[in-house]
Amino acid sequence: MSHFVLECVSCAVQSQPDLTTLQCAKCAAPVAVRYIDWNPASPGVQPPRWDAPPIPLPIANADSYVSLGEGNTPVIETPTIGRYLGLDALFAKLEFMNPSGSFKDRGTAVMLSVVQEMGAPEIVEDSSGNAGASVSAYSARSGIKAHIFAPASAPAAKIGQIRVYGALPHPIEGTRDQTTEAAETYYRERGLVYASHNRSPYFIEGTKTFAYEVYRRFEGTMPRHIVMPVGNGSLYIGAWKGFQELRAAGHGFDIPRLHCVQAEAVQPIVAAFEGRDWSPLAGVTTAAGGIAVGKPPHLGEIVSIIQKSGGSAVAVPDSAIIEWQKRLALSEGIFGEPTSAAAYAGLQQLAAMGVIEPGESVLVPVTGFGLKDALPV
Numbered sequence: 001m002s003h004f005v006l007e008c009v010s011c012a013v014q015s016q017p018d019l020t021t022l023q024c025a026k027c028a029a030p031v032a033v034r035y036i037d038w039n040p041a042s043p044g045v046q047p048p049r050w051d052a053p054p055i056p057l058p059i060a061n062a063d064s065y066v067s068l069g070e071g072n073t074p075v076i077e078t079p080t081i082g083r084y085l086g087l088d089a090l091f092a093k094l095e096f097m098n099p100s101g102s103f104k105d106r107g108t109a110v111m112l113s114v115v116q117e118m119g120a121p122e123i124v125e126d127s128s129g130n131a132g133a134s135v136s137a138y139s140a141r142s143g144i145k146a147h148i149f150a151p152a153s154a155p156a157a158k159i160g161q162i163r164v165y166g167a168l169p170h171p172i173e174g175t176r177d178q179t180t181e182a183a184e185t186y187y188r189e190r191g192l193v194y195a196s197h198n199r200s201p202y203f204i205e206g207t208k209t210f211a212y213e214v215y216r217r218f219e220g221t222m223p224r225h226i227v228m229p230v231g232n233g234s235l236y237i238g239a240w241k242g243f244q245e246l247r248a249a250g251h252g253f254d255i256p257r258l259h260c261v262q263a264e265a266v267q268p269i270v271a272a273f274e275g276r277d278w279s280p281l282a283g284v285t286t287a288a289g290g291i292a293v294g295k296p297p298h299l300g301e302i303v304s305i306i307q308k309s310g311g312s313a314v315a316v317p318d319s320a321i322i323e324w325q326k327r328l329a330l331s332e333g334i335f336g337e338p339t340s341a342a343a344y345a346g347l348q349q350l351a352a353m354g355v356i357e358p359g360e361s362v363l364v365p366v367t368g369f370g371l372k373d374a375l376p377v
């Protein structure tokens, strides 16, 4: 008997954990990990070098933990941009300092640990590039063969990174959503495990470490707002779950308001939040490839977290994304990729709207490293 079950996020039907359950058998909603009698005094397997509060993880045996040193990323102040936006306290958490250069390593470490523990020699993943590179790195580390589906238009650096780790790239001529369809057909036809960072319940168990680290860093002075670029919502949902767990374990603090930033070209979350209809337009794309997700499987959960956390969702034009990518590098020495810079374009909009007020503190995760994508011109 495992120390957790899988539970439907909509109708709460439960099933025993495995690598193949990606949605509820009854209503097709996503499934999430639910722990049974988890106790912080005997928390079980913890991430290596972990000094944040105890965290529940879906891993039974410490020997199964696949780690490349992910997490424990620095938080620094960004005072020049803070002053520019009229904010007293603006912090950046440098998620690009994870081993493959993006926050995805948090989720991948836990997902690949579960894959290793449950025993799958070959997996399939699809990605805009960063999750694919991350899964490739952790697959190399654990001796697992990885098939990575990515749009043929994905940045050369990300595809190159996938190859360097020895994974098998499957470039797909088409959109990010068509890439997902191709990966789904491939894993079903071959009976392989679909270790998708968008669909696997184990990925979010790793991204929630972000919330634990934010709590450890700020404790009684938690930021009032966190502003993130959101496509499928793995960091967004993970952060919320982590904060909820910390509160349930007795830590008293106000959960930051969690804001989603999307590109104008691809904005299903913003539209759903505002109660508008939206569907992807053929040929319309964005420089922020990491958030170019037309049909996020966790859309309902994301909108519910926006509402529960008092957050909001805004869409930003590509011109602002590129402008902010340059400003972040020029004024703070931080080189994020366009997807990461989108968060700052969104922050500017939220400050102008009065959703974020001058005296309030704000944290922005800089989710991916600048050299992974096209250089700003």
Ligand SMILES: Cc1ncc(COP(=O)(O)O)c(C=O)c1O
Residues within 6 Å of the ligand: 102, 128, 129, 130, 131, 229, 230, 231, 232, 233, 234, 235, 236, 289, 290, 291, 293, 337, 339, 340, 367, 368, 369
């Ligand atoms: C650099 C970067 N930031 C943010 C995101 C968005 O993550 P998610 O799709 O889990 O919301 C991605 C996803 O690929 C990414 O690559």
Ligand SMILES: [Zn+2]
Residues within 6 Å of the ligand: 008, 009, 010, 011, 012, 013, 024, 025, 026, 027, 028, 029
């Ligand atoms: Zn269900």
